Amino acid sequence: xxxxGTRVVAGVTPGKLGERVDRVPVYDxxxxxxxxxxEINASIIFVPAAYTSxxxxxxxxxxxxxxxxxxxxxxxxxxxxFINYARDKGxxxxxxxxxxxxxxxxxxxxxxxxxxxxxxxxxxxxxxxTLTYEIAWVLTRAGxxxxxxxxxxxxxxxxxxxLEVVDMFxxxxxxxxxxxxxxxxxxxxxxxxxxxxxxxxxxxMVSFIAGRQAPAGKRMGxxxxxxxxxxxxxxxxxxxxxSAGVGVAQLPSDxxxxxxxxxASK
Amino acid sequence: MVILFYIHxxxxxxRFFGMKIHEYQARELFRNEGIPLPSGSLCGTPEEAKRSxxxxxxxxxxxxxxxxxxxxxxxxxxxxxxxxxxxxxxKNLLGAVIKGIRVDSVLVVEAVKSQKELYLGFTVDxxxxxxxxxxxxxxxxxLEELARTKPEKIFRRExxxxxxxxxxxxxxxxxxxxxxxxxxxEFTSICLKIYNIFKSIDADxxxxxxxxxxxTTGSLVALDARITLDDNAMFRHPxxxxxxxxxxxxxxxxxxxxxxxxxLDGDIGIIxxxxxxxxxxxxxxxxxxxxxxxxxxxxxxxxxxDVHKAVKICLEQQNLKAxxxxxxxxxxxxDEVAIGLVRALSESKVKVPFTVRMVGTNEEQGRKxxxxxxIEYLDSMETAAQSVVKLAHEARS
Numbered sequence: 001x002x003x004x005g006t007r008v009v010a011g012v013t014p015g016k017l018g019e020r021v022d023r024v025p026v027y028d029x030x031x032x033x034x035x036x037x038x039e040i041n042a043s044i045i046f047v048p049a050a051y052t053s054x055x056x057x058x059x060x061x062x063x064x065x066x067x068x069x070x071x072x073x074x075x076x077x078x079x080x081x082f083i084n085y086a087r088d089k090g091x092x093x094x095x096x097x098x099x100x101x102x103x104x105x106x107x108x109x110x111x112x113x114x115x116x117x118x119x120x121x122x123x124x125x126x127x128x129x130t131l132t133y134e135i136a137w138v139l140t141r142a143g144x145x146x147x148x149x150x151x152x153x154x155x156x157x158x159x160x161x162x163l164e165v166v167d168m169f170x171x172x173x174x175x176x177x178x179x180x181x182x183x184x185x186x187x188x189x190x191x192x193x194x195x196x197x198x199x200x201x202x203x204x205m206v207s208f209i210a211g212r213q214a215p216a217g218k219r220m221g222x223x224x225x226x227x228x229x230x231x232x233x234x235x236x237x238x239x240x241x242x243s244a245g246v247g248v249a250q251l252p253s254d255x256x257x258x259x260x261x262x263x264a265s266k
Numbered sequence: 267m268v269i270l271f272y273i274h275x276x277x278x279x280x281r282f283f284g285m286k287i288h289e290y291q292a293r294e295l296f297r298n299e300g301i302p303l304p305s306g307s308l309c310g311t312p313e314e315a316k317r318s319x320x321x322x323x324x325x326x327x328x329x330x331x332x333x334x335x336x337x338x339x340x341x342x343x344x345x346x347x348x349x350x351x352x353x354x355x356x357k358n359l360l361g362a363v364i365k366g367i368r369v370d371s372v373l374v375v376e377a378v379k380s381q382k383e384l385y386l387g388f389t390v391d392x393x394x395x396x397x398x399x400x401x402x403x404x405x406x407x408x409l410e411e412l413a414r415t416k417p418e419k420i421f422r423r424e425x426x427x428x429x430x431x432x433x434x435x436x437x438x439x440x441x442x443x444x445x446x447x448x449x450x451x452e453f454t455s456i457c458l459k460i461y462n463i464f465k466s467i468d469a470d471x472x473x474x475x476x477x478x479x480x481x482t483t484g485s486l487v488a489l490d491a492r493i494t495l496d497d498n499a500m501f502r503h504p505x506x507x508x509x510x511x512x513x514x515x516x517x518x519x520x521x522x523x524x525x526x527x528x529x530l531d532g533d534i535g536i537i538x539x540x541x542x543x544x545x546x547x548x549x550x551x552x553x554x555x556x557x558x559x560x561x562x563x564x565x566x567x568x569x570x571x572d573v574h575k576a577v578k579i580c581l582e583q584q585n586l587k588a589x590x591x592x593x594x595x596x597x598x599x600x601d602e603v604a605i606g607l608v609r610a611l612s613e614s615k616v617k618v619p620f621t622v623r624m625v626g627t628n629e630e631q632g633r634k635x636x637x638x639x640x641i642e643y644l645d646s647m648e649t650a651a652q653s654v655v656k657l658a659h660e661a662r663s
Contacts, residue, residue, distance in 0.1 A: 128542020
């Protein structure tokens with residue numbers, strides 16, 4: 001993140017006060033860090049799953065308004081509690097189980113390989129980490145830079161979902177088109193499609209859905225990626241999105257063409 | 267953006283896999299909360315089943331304790347009118363294989379006649395990020411089935427996980443499904459108890475279906491108890507850590523090693539980092555006419571050792587014609603992957619052609635290592651997928 005130009009000003013690891021990581025000072029608590037660096041406005045959390053909720057509450061109660069939670073395997077009941085608490089306090093939580101977010105050439109609060117991304121006007125929202133990189137790589141090679149890429153996380157309970165991030169992109173003057181990277185499980189893509197059918201979309205949207213080959217009942221890595229009782233299949237998502245006018249790519253390399261066509265027809 | 271990072275010392279990576287727990291375990295949790303249940307006990311031999319039926323002194327139901335769906339339809343649940351029938355049924359069930367799983371124990375419980383069967387359950391509502399209380403006056407059938415045929419018969423209410431379930435919410439459910447005052451009071455109490463279990467055991471789902479009104483007493487009794495635990499919370503409930511009986515032997519081995527591995531029926535091995543990318547890899551291979559043999563996600567931040575283990579598990583599969591390793595490094599470093607890959611391949615006696623695609627963090631260092639060992643690598647997932655499909659095709663003919 002430092003390499004990418006993000007101003008990382010402080011770290012917190014209880015018991016490590018006074019140490020430095022890549023020249024960044026480490027503190028015992030978030031409150032201590034904020035006292036020393038009043039300009040802090042975001043926190044990124046890497047603590048193990050069992051301690052994640054504690055770290056999120058500490059960030060929220062210290063007044064930080066953006067909390068990016070990278071940690072994987074956070075218990076769902078913990079996420080349910082801290083995500084609802086954050087919403088009540090007006091705090092944005094991204095994740096858990098996510099790669100974070102990046103606005104190419106500006107800032108990165110995440111773990112993605114920065115050199116794959118390039119600056120531009122395509123917004124990306126994704127439930128998967130490495131698949132986001134894959135598609136950013138394809139876009140960058142096709143000359144389509146990105147405004148911001150948000151990895152919302154692969155868990156069943158996440159702080160910001162596809163619909164909310166799509167809303168933010170629709171209101172973002174720097175974004176001209178939106179790429180939605182979905183996968184099997186849950187019904188977020190179907191809900192997005194239903195909303196588009198009802199209210200329309202202001203910006204062209206293109207999607208890629210992973211998991212066409214996934215068998216029912218098996219959890220495919222992500223806790224959220226499971227087809228249960230026939231719901232949440234790739235087919236149901238693809239059908240829903242296509243019927244709402246969102247182009248769905250069969251291959252990642254089809255995405256640039258779909259975007260260019262969608263932009264041309266707007 | 268000015269940010270703060272928050273990090274603890276790294277700990278050894280550990281993964282737990284929770285899941286459905288047995289009916290007898292769920293009953294135990296119900297009993298500890300004081301939820302009324304038909305009397306009964308867990309039996310490991312036909313003699314125990316007979317004794318249990320004698321103690322109950324009424325017709326009983328003998329239920330195979332296996333963790334598969336549709337056990338009733340597969341012959342795993344049977345009525346016995348008397349102890350000697352219970353003995354015979356238990357004798358037939360114990361040791362029998364139902365849906366591929368051996369029955370080691372049976373639950374013998376009183377057969378309660380019911381005047382009405384209800385549904386009551388709690389689960390996680392993904393879309394609203396709340397806990398869902400679900401109730402119905404039409405229990406005894408699958409909830410999904412009911413949702414399809416009579417959605418108007420399902421009562422649903424969001425519970426705020428911070429303030430928890432309150433009496434009025436439970437009462438609202440009870441009256442909405444048309445219970446009399448007496449049953450509504452019982453229902454409210456059971457509702458709060460099931461919610462407590464849901465929270466304290468870190469469940470994804472707790473349900474009683476059917477929750478019945480007994481014809482003899484007119485009171486509510488939980489004829490079935492079903493609980494699914496959250497995989498990620500198993501560290502808080504190690505006593506429920508058990509192997510998923512539905513897994514294939516190799517899947518079990520992979521699970522013990524902390525790898526997300528699912529066997530499929532093709533002949534191209536797939537290894538990658540990140541669930542979404544691996545799923546997409548399967549799709550792209552299939553798009554170009556290949557048949558994936560498996561899904562194997564090494565997860566984020568894999569070290570050489572993890573890669574080594576993953577390749578070894580993958581190569582244990584029979585009938586592999588080719589293997590596709592697809593890496594897009596974020597926190598996973600390409601040089602670590604290359605080291606693990608080189609080690610696994612030099613040790614392996616299985617001669618299967620490999621296609622490697624590697625991009626991302628430390629890709630230069632990784633590629634140098636692969637080049638030294640004359641392992642070819644590609645840039646693009648789709649080119650690599652076409653190449654592996656071709657290799658598999660050649661190996662088949």
